[in-house]
Amino acid sequence: MSLGVYQPGDSVIHRASPGLKLTALAAYAVGLSIVSATLSIVLLAAIGAAAWLSAGFTAQRLAMNLRPMLWILLALFGFQCVAAGAVVAAHTALTLMALVTGAALVSHTTRTDDMLECLTMALSPFARLGVKPENAAFALVFTVRLVPFVSSVGREAIQARVARGAGRNHFTALVPMVIRLMRETDALSEALVARGFGRT
Amino acid sequence: MGIQFENVSVRFGDAQVLRDINLVLTEKRVGVIGNNGSGKSTLARLINGLVLPTTGRVDVDHLDTRTHGLEVRKRVGFVFQNPDAQIVMPTVAEDAAFGPRAHGLSAAEAAAAAEKALAQFGLTSLKDRAAFTLSGGEKQALALAGVVATQPEWIVFDEPTTMLDRKRAKMAVSTIAGLAQNVIVVTHHVELLAGFDRVIVLDAGRVVCDDSPTNAIAHYVETLT
Numbered sequence: 001m002s003l004g005v006y007q008p009g010d011s012v013i014h015r016a017s018p019g020l021k022l023t024a025l026a027a028y029a030v031g032l033s034i035v036s037a038t039l040s041i042v043l044l045a046a047i048g049a050a051a052w053l054s055a056g057f058t059a060q061r062l063a064m065n066l067r068p069m070l071w072i073l074l075a076l077f078g079f080q081c082v083a084a085g086a087v088v089a090a091h092t093a094l095t096l097m098a099l100v101t102g103a104a105l106v107s108h109t110t111r112t113d114d115m116l117e118c119l120t121m122a123l124s125p126f127a128r129l130g131v132k133p134e135n136a137a138f139a140l141v142f143t144v145r146l147v148p149f150v151s152s153v154g155r156e157a158i159q160a161r162v163a164r165g166a167g168r169n170h171f172t173a174l175v176p177m178v179i180r181l182m183r184e185t186d187a188l189s190e191a192l193v194a195r196g197f198g199r200t
Numbered sequence: 201m202g203i204q205f206e207n208v209s210v211r212f213g214d215a216q217v218l219r220d221i222n223l224v225l226t227e228k229r230v231g232v233i234g235n236n237g238s239g240k241s242t243l244a245r246l247i248n249g250l251v252l253p254t255t256g257r258v259d260v261d262h263l264d265t266r267t268h269g270l271e272v273r274k275r276v277g278f279v280f281q282n283p284d285a286q287i288v289m290p291t292v293a294e295d296a297a298f299g300p301r302a303h304g305l306s307a308a309e310a311a312a313a314a315e316k317a318l319a320q321f322g323l324t325s326l327k328d329r330a331a332f333t334l335s336g337g338e339k340q341a342l343a344l345a346g347v348v349a350t351q352p353e354w355i356v357f358d359e360p361t362t363m364l365d366r367k368r369a370k371m372a373v374s375t376i377a378g379l380a381q382n383v384i385v386v387t388h389h390v391e392l393l394a395g396f397d398r399v400i401v402l403d404a405g406r407v408v409c410d411d412s413p414t415n416a417i418a419h420y421v422e423t424l425t
Contacts, residue, residue, distance in 0.1 A: 005290045005330040112294045113307050145290050148332050187285035194250055194278040195288070195346065196270065196302035 018118035202226035208256035227397035234402035248276035277347035283339035317349035
């Protein structure tokens with residue numbers, strides 16, 4: 001399973017409207033942010049996991065979605081253990097995992113077109129302020145498309161350094177990665193125009 | 201009708217990329233060859249308004265690319281050298297439907313157009329796959345399907361075989377040969393142009409030969425390689 005990509009299915013969550021799913025996700029995120037009792041956080045995380053399974057996805061696939069954030073979680077957990085104690089650190093880690101589960105569930109069960117339509121409608125009040133709802137909605141959806149792309153560019157930048165004997169220092173790979181991303185972004189924007197998006 | 205370059209020059213900063221190009225393209229299969237830096241990719245990008253001329257004008261079916269960009273891009277599809285840069289949506293089916301949607305078709309119409317194009321290039325079974333997980337050849341096919349789904353009159357290919365192995369390159373050649381649309385192929389792989397109607401040779405931003413494939417390729421091989 002690929003992060004952020006729609007997975008066909010016929011579950012109740014697949015069939016629910018994108019607006020309902022985004023609202024539920026927002027409520028879920030707010031809920032996770034405001035509760036502080038261990039039991040409440042565990043309960044909310046369990047609800048997220050149950051929703052994931054009810055959409056027809058496996059626990060193994062959930063682990064695959066969570067894997068990219070493993071190092072960040074470990075670093076954060078370690079820092080918070082020292083700064084605020086093990087209980088707070090566990091709360092934060094569980095909250096973040098639950099949030100990613102919720103976001104992945106929405107993106108995996110919603111077609112891009114449906115998401116675009118929903119976001120365009122949600123952003124339409126901002127048209128009075130000069131915002132183009134279609135473009136803003138597309139930018140949000142396009143961000144999801146770029147996640148694996150940025151990840152692969154980062155991986156290649158690190159591999160290129162390793163191949164040249166420079167070691168696996170992720171920070172020194174940052175500059176070539178950013179330069180390549182800027183070049184690739186130019187190519188992507190050219191492709192968007194060529195395919196009829198935007199510019200007159 | 202067709203594509204017309206009238207006294208076209210292009211300059212990027214201090215670099216003069218194209219000089220005094222005058223061409224009328226009406227043939228079904230046109231090739232453009234030249235060494236790296238000869239201006240052939242810029243010439244290709246002029247055709248659908250991705251690059252605008254510094255001086256002169258480019259018309260597609262009498263539509264000026266400077267003032268009618270969207271209409272021109274409906275008529276002229278563009279297949280980039282690197283398909284990764286052309287795929288903009290998460291799944292195969294969504295990406296194939298992107299062009300038709302951008303050109304104003306409804307979601308249902310765009311999905312139907314995409315389905316037809318995916319079938320044409322043998323991608324139906326991959327329609328729900330994440331586009332970035334496809335192989336190089338499949339990505340190239342998707343890039344072309346995404347363009348064909350918009351039903352353009354012309355398709356411009358910028359170096360379509362450069363990133364492919366020999367087997368995939370051969371498949372690309374036969375795919376291009378089988379297209380119903382008028383085709384303009386920019387390449388330095390001259391074997392790609394067998395059976396074309398016309399080949400234009402560029403050098404240092406100028407047209408140095410404009411002839412049949414046999415004569416133009418001979419000129420290119422003898423004088424520029």
